[in-house]
Amino acid sequence: MIENRPITTFVSHSVLIIGVALIVFPIWIMIVASTHDALRLTQVPLPLLPGDQLWTNLKSLFEEKDFGTPIHLTVFNSLVMALMISVGKISISVLSAFAIVYFKFRFRMFFFWMIFITLMLPVEVRILPTYEVVANFNMLDSYWGLSIPLIASATATFMFRQTFLTIPDELMEASRIDGASPMRFFFDVVIPMSRTNIAALFVILFIYGWNQYLWPLLITTDPDMYTAVMSIKQMLESGEGEPQWHLIMLTALIAMLPPILVVIFMQKVFVKGLTDSEK
């Protein structure tokens, strides 16, 4: 259907522009705020144009502060946590989906449904028992403690199961005749054929891991283990003085960057993984 009605074009464009503005404006404010000094941000009206304090603010973020951990440490912690979660989630779920799809064992469907049911239980529901377990394993204030409880993933298992079901059985049979063991088949055929799905899932899981807030907040007490996202909150509550808005905004800005980079660089595979598959 091709339509060429100016009013429709005008309306639809306005709607889109308003939508974009609603999303972009807060981000713009954030960028602007991060380039001014503390004093300017307490005055009304708030600045709408960038200032010249970006470099100074950035420098103070990297120095040890009485109100928080230096930003490079928190970003590094976040990065480690997000990578451990996404890599761990993918490896475990891809293997369990492989088991469920390609092997016949007793209670196969039972296990599948067990995994599936956990979809309905978010981290927050099981947070107390999980904390107990992690504490007993002495994993508080460690990267393992940050990532392991978040690694098991029903969503990813389910998604990989669906992907594997679309791989024709004949491929498995052909590889059996070629003499491939199940794990050879897994690495030589299944993994390469689901690589776009893996990439797409990686993007989603990385952002999921990066944005974790409640869990890191609970199990880290050592400031050296704080993650970027939770450090923002820490800065808000810190001390008796006024919140350092310019620094908070800059931290938020920096915390946003890695997910954005991941999305930009993996966008092609990401879209391909979610839409088509060359089968």
Next chain:
Amino acid sequence: MSTIKIEQIKKSYESTQVIHGIDIEINHGEFIVLVGPSGCGKSTLLRMVAGLETITEGIVKIDDEVVNDLEPKDRGIAMVFQNYALYPHMSVYDNMAYGLKLMKLPKAEIEERVQQVAELLQIEDFLERRPSNLSGGQRQRVAMGRAIVRKPKVFLFDEPLSNLDAKLRVQMRMQIKTLQRNLNVTTIYVTHDQVEAMTMADRLVVLKDGVAAQIGTPMEIYDNPLTQFVAGFIGSPAMNFIDCEVTDQHILIAGQTLTRPAHITVRGKLVLGVRPEHFIESQSVGLQGKVEMIEKLGASILLYVSCENNPQPIVIQCDNNENIKIGDSHNMVFDLQKMYFFDPDSQQRVS
């Protein structure tokens, strides 16, 4: 030398039995075609020989070695699948080399073997391409190449031509047959297409409902079908079946009375089977009917002649004849030597 022996093989899925004890003995270099309607168990039988399906009962021997419990790769077989089952993420070369790599052959030998087979099949120009960039016929040849490079004792084909268009199918049919003869490898080939079966097979196994209805060379089966099913399944266009009653003097057929030819010794209510190509031009009195439809095939035509009291029109193949019109009455004379009688209850041939 590689022979296959299938002895009293049976297959059940839970409580339903799909194969009811089949015996086949296959000589070295033979091209055996398993043919039958869908659901007759022909693919299951092939897959049991391949080792992709467990054997419920019975024995499969390759070269006098029982292979029931061997993995597919240890049976010395290679298989071509209906949808080719090429690895989509590998190049043609890698597809063919994959099995050899897993056999841990030296790289130089793999390359030599693949190159050789690629030349044989004329696919050496696209060894670097992915299967998705190939046409159906090319994919088919790659699938065959993957089977040939393994230098197997036995080739197994599971309806390999059914995804090709009619013309290509005829071409590939000849190629596969020639290739098999040159390589002299024992072959089991599954198809539901009786033309493929007739043209390619050294021996045919006609399967029905998990039972081998008849085993023999194509011409044996064409000339001497043992049951009504086999008679109807082999031969194209299919054989006509007409209810009749043979008495001492007459044959009562479709409400008409014909004189009983002297050599017909059977008596009673029977089913007469006559192939469309076994009617003759003759002045003698035959079965009378009315031409209902004419199909022109070019060199010959098919007449669909209806008789009163006979539910199915009778199909007759005769030379192209412009004089025959729809609605004409037609005198059908049987070739007396080519009349088959079947028992209506047991479906067995009587003579």
